[in-house]
Amino acid sequence: MKFLNGFGEQAYALLRVVAGLLFLAHGVQKFFNFPVAFPMPLNPMLHAAGIIELVAGGLIVIGLFTRPAAFVASGMAAVGYWMMHGSKGLYPIVNGGETIILYCFIFLFIATRGAGIWSVDGAKK
Secondary structure (H helix, E strand, C coil), X not given: CHHHCCCHXXXXXXXXXXXXXXXXXXXXXXXXXXXXXXXXXXXXXXXXXXXXXXXXXXXXXXXXXXXXHHHHHHHHHHHHHHHHHXXXXXXXXXXCCHHHHHHHHHHHHHXXXXXXXXXXHHHCC
């Protein structure tokens, strides 16, 4: 599709911003019960996950300290997958872990590539 040629940087920036916003929304739900209440009490592990979701998600959205934030978010998603979903079956479609696996690999990709355009990190250059 030739009409998409030349839009790779913009598409990547949109991926970074949207993934960061969606990750941030998980932390907002945990701590602020918005837009719906979080369905369980926060134990220390969920509390830590919520802090990572809020901080790393926000940093990824604005593109500040993007590589380390995305690396931490990727690791948290990997741990979350194995702790919450992996014990319910091997396949993500069975154990409900498709979303968290996508976060893990999207954030790993962002950690390797950096912030790109439309970012605080990119404005420093």
